[in-house]
Amino acid sequence: MAGQSGTGTSATRRLGVLVILMLATLALCGLWFSAEDVVQGSTVRIMYVHVPSIWTAYIAFGLTALCSAVYLSGKNRSLAWDRVAGASGEIGVLFVAVSLVTGSMWGRLTWGTYWVWDARLTSTAFLFITYVGYLAVRQLGGTHRQRARRSSVLALLAILEIPLVHFSVTLWRSLHQEASVANPNAKVALDGLMLFSLFLGLIAFTMLFVWLVLHRQRAMMLEDAFSDRGLDVAIAARRNEAGA
Amino acid sequence: MDLTPRTVTEPGAQPPARKRRWLPMLVVVGALLGGGVVVTKFLTSAIDYYCNVDEVGVRSGCSGERRMRVQGVVEQNSVKHADGGTTFTLDFNKKTLKVAYSGDPGGVFQECIPIIAHGRVVNGVFESDRIEVKHSNQYVQKNAKRIDQANKEAAACSVLKG
Structure with missing residues (x-):
């Protein structure tokens, strides 16, 4: 990274431009080209952000668990895996928050209430709190390897919540509707351009996630390097004192 | 051997107290409490919503x-x-x-x-x-x-x- 200011490379810059174009296309399709729903009217447009947000959060937490498993099982235990896990976890929490906020707005307009303690909302709130806890555990101090070890174990436990959240609407009686696409009946319940806009949102948000993770894990690498440099300086100072 | 990065202090001065990371600890405690509340709500309300x-x-x-x-x-x-x-x-x-x-x-x-x-x-x-x-x-x-x-x-x- 010598001679480089920031965490970007030509590849991430190109990806960033592509993400902006995808999000702009999503905005056009979601707000302009796709029709209103016969029951919900324009409220349906919230879905093009709400569903991709939670989808991206699932991917993020899946990546966190995968990298944590690789870190714990690997021979050399490279901290790069831990940094990707941490970066992915942070961005996952952000996307769950977006999903909760947009879902709450949709709920007010459709259900008539911002929040209910039904199976889907309650399990999603639990998922959010769990990963906020995961991020806090990462900041508790100790060496990088201590951080990596304890957070990897937690990530492998936390990922078990994802199927619970996704299938909560079929396992229990919930106010939240069942999935319109990834449902057990394998029946897609969305009309043409609505389905297209939803998939566009899934792709755009996934690309945004990749872009954010690339930058964040590089920033974490710099933070770790800065921290290690502080340790090197301290060792050198003590050696000087001992030699004096 | 304490290798914590430190600033130069006056001779005879007390060594700086070890910094505790209170905010992450508070967040962990908050997450545990929040998780408890959510699990309670799940058991009392969410399982059979209607x-x-x-x-x-x-x-x-x-x-x-x-x-x-x-x-x-x-x-x-x-x-x-x-x-x-x-x-x-x-x-x-x-x-x-x-x-x-x-x-x-x-x-x-x-x-x-x-x-x-x-x-x-x-x-x-x-x-x-x-x-x-x-x-x-x-x-x-x-x-x-x-x-x-x-x-x-x-x-x-x-x-x-x-």
Whole structure:
């Protein structure tokens, strides 16, 4: 990274431009080209952000668990895996928050209430709190390897919540509707351009996630390097004192 | 050997106290407490969020006298507004329940749509003070050119009823 200011490379810059174009296309399709729903009217447009947000959060937490498993099982235990896990976890929490906020707005307009303690909302709130806890555990101090070890174990436990959240609407009686696409009946319940806009949102948000993770894990690498440099300086100072 | 990076101090001065990371600790404690609250809510409210109309007075936990949530589809041509209230019939699995709601449900409430009403049964009528519209997982484009208004309403009704 010598001679480089920031965490970007030509590849991430190109990806960033592509993400902006995808999000702009999503905005056009979601707000302009796709029709209103016969029951919900324009409220349906919230879905093009709400569903991709939670989808991206699932991917993020899946990546966190995968990298944590690789870190714990690997021979050399490279901290790069831990940094990707941490970066992915942070961005996952952000996307769950977006999903909760947009879902709450949709709920007010459709259900008539911002929040209910039904199976889907309650399990999603639990998922959010769990990963906020995961991020806090990462900041508790100790060496990088201590951080990596304890957070990897937690990530492998936390990922078990994802199927619970996704299938909560079929396992229990919930106010939240069942999935319109990834449902057990394998029946897609969305009309043409609505389905297209939803998939566009899934792709755009996934690309945004990749872009954010690339930058964040590089920033974490710099933070770790800065921290290690502080340790090197301290060792050198003590050696000087001992030699004096 | 203490290798914590440090600033130069005066000779004889006390060594700086070891910094504790209070904020992450507080967040961990907050997450544990919040998780406890959410799990409690899950066990008390979320597992069985509602009783279906055909279970009222039949299934355990769906007794008519206690306050509960009832789910069913608003029967076609049953909605009536009078004296600031709304009455309608809920239909589910060939069983019906008359509902008296203290107000206008508003929002996307309409006939043929599944809803959840909060309240209790009084003299055979479910007196409700809160209604939540349970949207199905089907999304249908509004298209005035495709069907006329009457057909559209009928189609929406059949789609929503499944």
